Amino acid sequence: MSANTKVSERDLLSEALGVSAATMTLHSKEPLGAGSVTGIEVPGAQNLLYYVDTSQITVAAETGWASEDTRVWMHPADPHLPALASISFDHAATALLERLGFTATSAPEFIAYRPGRRAVLRVAAGDESVWVKIVRPSRVESLVRAHTATADAGIGVPFVHGWSAEGMVIMSAAAGTPATDFAWEPETLLDETDRLRARFSSISWTKRSPGAERRIRWYESREVDGTADLLDSIRTLIGRIDGGRPRTVVHGDLHYGQLFLDDQGQICSVIDVDTLGIADPAEDAAAFAAHAIASARLTDAHNRARVWDLADGALARWGDDPLVRALTGVQLLGHLIAANDRRDADAADQLRASAHAVLDGRMPSTGAR
Structure with a gap:
């Protein structure tokens, strides 16, 4: 069966296992290759977690059921990650x-x-x-x-x-205290992040980062309510930006959850540098701002205002660059689609509103605290 056919992942798994789709529960869904990989819990003596993969990425060996364009495996037998x-x-x-x-x-x-x-x-x-x-x-x-x-x-x-x-x-383990567990002040953490970004730019590295364009194309294929307008706004904003922008080495997925601080609140280590690449500096600024926006609504009430201040401060500091605003919108669009896949309508609505605010040059925390 073609992955392009309008058949749900539950139905594909139901067909493969001979189990009623009505008993299954969606666990997760993410883009991968030409399609996606969807986690689905199947009830039994113990709940079993299966993944339906329509990425069409070649693997060295299959670990479950496979057809021409769909494979199914049970966690942790991920054929892409044989270790x-x-x-x-x-x-x-x-x-x-x-x-x-x-x-x-x-x-x-x-x-x-x-x-x-x-x-x-x-x-x-x-x-x-x-x-x-x-x-x-x-x-x-x-x-x-x-x-x-x-x-x-x-x-x-x-x-x-x-x-x-x-x-x-x-x-x-990384040295220091995770920034998520540290009582930082937003402007101080942003100062530290700017210093870290400057140090990243000095790294000797040649691999290019794929950047936002690949994500935009995948999001276009996953249109859900409200994403078409966002994509139009993103492309319009990007279309106004002059070419010939500088490239430098960036972390590739920079956010405060990747940072570890010493006792003085200075960044002493960083994790997940496997996304290191040469790209527009706006990529790291946008990833940082979008993660803060998406995290603010999930943060406990005691810290929520501080995380919103971090998001607002990031955009006040870096958002004069229209590409930062556009790429923040791209990042938030990914969070929105993930919320939609989880059937979390409240989160999707809040992320959609935040993305529109960012693209319009407004602060996303307005009315959201």
Whole structure:
């Protein structure tokens, strides 16, 4: 069956498993390749998590059911991330870490997982934590080089203890306190972020970042209520921007959740530098602003105003550049589509309103606190 046919992922999984689609629950949905990868929980003695993948990305070996343009696998047997299943269980993690001189004292804990892209697990080893990042085998050498290049530029990153060609990287914890757990002041954190961005620009690196254009094309294929107007506004704004803009090395996914601070509130380390690339500096500014906007509504009431101040401060500082506004809109559009996929209508409405505000040159927190 063609992935372009109007058949839901639940129906595709129902056909593959012989289980009623009505009993299934949507877990997640993300863009991948030419299509998407959708997580669906299937009830049983234990809830089982399956993924329906219409990306049409070639893999070395299938780990589940596959047709010409759709594959289905059960977590953690992600065919794009062949190292994932081998580290997801206690005995495998223990054996691997022993070879690196660590004694695992807990089972692996999933911290983050983007199916088909990457996973992050944490394993306690005595008084410290060892972090395991799983990526596609084709990307692991670039990830390790990015860590080396970033460290060589004097930017703190987790130390790489070892890595494998299958796509596994074993790292230390980042130095400092996560910014999400620190009592920063918005303007102080933005000052620190500007200093970090300047240091990123000094990194010796040649790989280009794909930038926003690829995301825009995928979002156009995923039109939901209200996204067509946003896409029109984004393209109109981008169309007014003169060409010949400078390019520099950027983090590629910069936001305050990637930052770690010392006791004085200075950035002492940063994580997830596998997105390192040459791009317009507006990419990092927009990613930072959009993440703050999307996070503000999820932050506890005690900190919500501070995160809105961070979002407003980021746009006040960097938003005179129309490309920052346009790319912030692009980032928020991705959050909006994800909220729509989760059937979270309130979040989708708030993100849509925030995106329109940003594209119109207004502050997104107006009326949102």
